[in-house]
Amino acid sequence: MIECDICKDWFHGSCVQVEEHHAVDIDVYHCPNCDVKHGPSLMKRRNNCHRHDYTEPDDGTQPVQAGTSKFVKELQNRTFPSAEDILIRMKGEQVTTRFLERHGFNYPIAVTEMEGLGLKLPPSTFSIRDVEQYVGGDKVIDVIDVARQADSKMKLGAFVKYFTNPHRPKVLNLISLEFSDTKMAELVEVPIVAQKMSWVENYWPDDSFFPKPFVQKYCLMGVKDSYTDFHIDFGGTSVWYHVLWGEKIFYLIEPTSTNLALYEAWSSSPNQSEVFFGDKVEKCYKCVVSQGTTLLIPTGWIHGVLTSQDCMAFGGNFLHNLNIGMQLRCYEMERRLKTPDLFKFPYFEAICWYVAKNLLEMLKELREDNCPPPTYLVDGVKALISALKTWLKREPTSEVPDHIRPNHLIKELTKEIRYLEEEPGSGNRPVKTQGCGASSGTNGCPATRSALERFCQARRARRAARRLREQQQAPKVPTNLDILEQHTREVLKRLEVGPLEEVSKNALFYVDWIRNSCLFFVILKSHSEENCVFVVFNMFLERFSDDGQILRKLKEAIQGMLSMAGLLCTSKPERPASTPESWWSNSSQCARQGGGGTMDSQGNSSSEAWDNQGFPSPEAGYQYGDPSMSPPLHPSKRHAPNPPPISNQATKGKRPKKGMATAKQRLGKILKLNRHSHVFV
Numbered sequence: 300m301i302e303c304d305i306c307k308d309w310f311h312g313s314c315v316q317v318e319e320h321h322a323v324d325i326d327v328y329h330c331p332n333c334d335v336k337h338g339p340s341l342m343k344r345r346n347n348c349h350r351h352d353y354t355e356p357d358d359g360t361q362p363v364q365a366g367t368s369k370f371v372k373e374l375q376n377r378t379f380p381s382a383e384d385i386l387i388r389m390k391g392e393q394v395t396t397r398f399l400e401r402h403g404f405n406y407p408i409a410v411t412e413m414e415g416l417g418l419k420l421p422p423s424t425f426s427i428r429d430v431e432q433y434v435g436g437d438k439v440i441d442v443i444d445v446a447r448q449a450d451s452k453m454k455l456g457a458f459v460k461y462f463t464n465p466h467r468p469k470v471l472n473l474i475s476l477e478f479s480d481t482k483m484a485e486l487v488e489v490p491i492v493a494q495k496m497s498w499v500e501n502y503w504p505d506d507s508f509f510p511k512p513f514v515q516k517y518c519l520m521g522v523k524d525s526y527t528d529f530h531i532d533f534g535g536t537s538v539w540y541h542v543l544w545g546e547k548i549f550y551l552i553e554p555t556s557t558n559l560a561l562y563e564a565w566s567s568s569p570n571q572s573e574v575f576f577g578d579k580v581e582k583c584y585k586c587v588v589s590q591g592t593t594l595l596i597p598t599g600w601i602h603g604v605l606t607s608q609d610c611m612a613f614g615g616n617f618l619h620n621l622n623i624g625m626q627l628r629c630y631e632m633e634r635r636l637k638t639p640d641l642f643k644f645p646y647f648e649a650i651c652w653y654v655a656k657n658l659l660e661m662l663k664e665l666r667e668d669n670c671p672p673p674t675y676l677v678d679g680v681k682a683l684i685s686a687l688k689t690w691l692k693r694e695p696t697s698e699v700p701d702h703i704r705p706n707h708l709i710k711e712l713t714k715e716i717r718y719l720e721e722e723p724g725s726g727n728r729p730v731k732t733q734g735c736g737a738s739s740g741t742n743g744c745p746a747t748r749s750a751l752e753r754f755c756q757a758r759r760a761r762r763a764a765r766r767l768r769e770q771q772q773a774p775k776v777p778t779n780l781d782i783l784e785q786h787t788r789e790v791l792k793r794l795e796v797g798p799l800e801e802v803s804k805n806a807l808f809y810v811d812w813i814r815n816s817c818l819f820f821v822i823l824k825s826h827s828e829e830n831c832v833f834v835v836f837n838m839f840l841e842r843f844s845d846d847g848q849i850l851r852k853l854k855e856a857i858q859g860m861l862s863m864a865g866l867l868c869t870s871k872p873e874r875p876a877s878t879p880e881s882w883w884s885n886s887s888q889c890a891r892q893g894g895g896g897t898m899d900s901q902g903n904s905s906s907e908a909w910d911n912q913g914f915p916s917p918e919a920g921y922q923y924g925d926p927s928m929s930p931p932l933h934p935s936k937r938h939a940p941n942p943p944p945i946s947n948q949a950t951k952g953k954r955p956k957k958g959m960a961t962a963k964q965r966l967g968k969i970l971k972l973n974r975h976s977h978v979f980v
Contacts, residue, residue, distance in 0.1 A: 303330035319451040320444050351447045362573040365528045366448040382586030391416030396495050404621045408595040417491030423544050431459045433483035445470040445525050472525035479513040489615050496619035502653045512645040515615040525606035529576040534644030535629030536616035541593040545610025549586040554599030598622035623679030627686045648698035662715040684712050
């Protein structure tokens with residue numbers, strides 16, 4: 300919002316057509332009402348073209364800051380070593396996981412012949428207006444004011460209007476539009492090598508408590524002279540870029556130990572924007588990426604980017620097994636630099652736990668078949684073990700998945716590494732690298748790491764099939780919820796007979812029993828199973844929808860159960876009168892369809908009247924945690940020098956406190972005792 304300096308009223312920027320990036324240029328703001336009498340708003344005076352704050356006096360003593368118009372002109376006139384010294388030029392069909400596993404992925408790869416790469420893109424005629432049509436003009440995006448190197452928000456439609464305007468008062472750059480959740484995602488398929496190697500695609504479970512990170516599909520749209528200062532992509536991810544039209548210039552710096560130390564010191568320095576990082580290292584390579592070229596940048600490479608022409612590019616980030624140690628090193632650097640969560644890889648630690656679990660299975664499979672894993676994998680597992688141990692010592696350990704036993708997992712991984720390093724009675728055991736060579740065919744080791752993975756996947760599939768057959772042959776053991784539901788059905792069946800007074804008396808007794816029993820299930824079980832418990836209440840509701848006394852008792856029982864379980868909010872937010880998704884509304888509908896239910900003076904059934912009294916629906920009355928668990932869909936590729944207050948969801952939805960385990964055990968024991976009481980007659 301923006302305040303009028305005349306009448307002191309506040310206005311939404313969107314209501315008075317003032318964009319966030321435009322507001323910083325206003326010195327004295329006049330609202331539309333005051334504009335009539337006092338004239339238009341007064342803008343800040345521009346005194347220089349080389350400082351982020353262009354109102355500073357130009358006395359010649361202040362150094363040039365990154366992103367300003369003077370900086371861009373000087374950068375274009377500089378000379379750099381050619382990237383041809385370090386660039387690997389390949390055809391699309393040559394860029395395979397087998398090649399990278401054999402030769403490593405340590406230097407940038409440029410691809411001009413796209414056939415075989417597996418990259419699907421829109422045609423080169425695809426315009427920024429087409430992006431707006433597929434994504435939606437109302438989508439809020441993060442753009443960079445290049446001259447100030449500061450982030451601001453605006454709608455995609457407003458950015459398209461700016462981009463297509465021949466007169467651009469400032470340089471805006473869009474580099475963080477992740478479109479996996481839009482219609483445009485169907486137009487783009489990432490390179491096959493990125494899909495096959497990606498941790499998220501291969502190891503992230505479908506039933507994960509944490510939202511799946513979306514970092515594989517970005518659309519980058521920048522006008523001429525856009526500049527992004529030197530950075531390492533979040534989490535040390537590798538990245539692929541394809542220039543659809545226009546041109547970008549990359550300034551590449553190899554991630555040696557010396558360069559990484561210099562980068563960390565430069566990133567934490569107060570005058571970071573006044574120092575060109577390329578001057579601090581031995582070599583900074585210039586790589587021009589023209590239209591139709593794809594560039595793959597490995598883990599940890601430090602790079603700045605200049606847009607020499609209006610440009611649209613597509614890209615994506617991915618973690619993989621080839622450089623685990625470097626990825627972890629980059630992540631720890633981000634922590635030391637106190638990078639906001641908004642600018643880090645979403646749930647990086649969580650995916651490392653998932654990867655560790657899968658790598659443990661892989662190592663066991665290879666050991667059982669006497670086939671040593673490649674060197675890069677062993678080194679990566681060692682680095683991963685060290686990182687996991689460090690994370691466990693920190694509090695809170697909120698990104699450890701619930702179904703993973705962290706200490707046991709670390710112990711088992713360490714044991715597998717020990718097996719590889721020390722064979723009993725024969726000292727150290729050599730660990731073969733990528734592929735075992737032609738002479739290794741006698742020991743049963745597949746020729747490449749890809750073959751090993753296929754071998755392990757086939758073996759796991761056979762084991763899964765065997766376990767499935769065993770489960771099908773074994774007698775099915777009913778769960779606690781099955782027992783609860785079956786017992787409730789029997790209770791309702793017995794309540795079908797007898798005088799109404801006796802039925803009501805027995806029903807009230809069983810309502811109390813259900814309340815006490817369901818508390819145990821609500822705390823211990825998942826959301827879906829809890830809904831099954833609510834179905835039990837629905838059974839009673841459908842049977843006694845015309846009995847006000849039982850309905851009131853049910854309401855008290857449910858509210859008491861939710862309150863004891865810590866699921867009932869202290870204050871009930873407003874909600875619509877009709878919530879068709881709520882279980883209570885559905886159950887009321889079932890009761891009405893069954894022909895039961897009395898009507899109040901407003902024409903509502905008794906169950907509806909009860910609902911209107913304030914029963915906590917899942918949408919309004921109780922929550923397990925913050926419902927918006929998803930991280931930002933647009934994690935920035937740079938660390939803003941003046942980031943706005945962060946409201947990331949990555950730190951919400953923590954795991955239950957350690958004391959909950961003891962509480963669960965006590966509740967379980969109570970329920971166990973209750974099963975032998977008269978309630979289960």
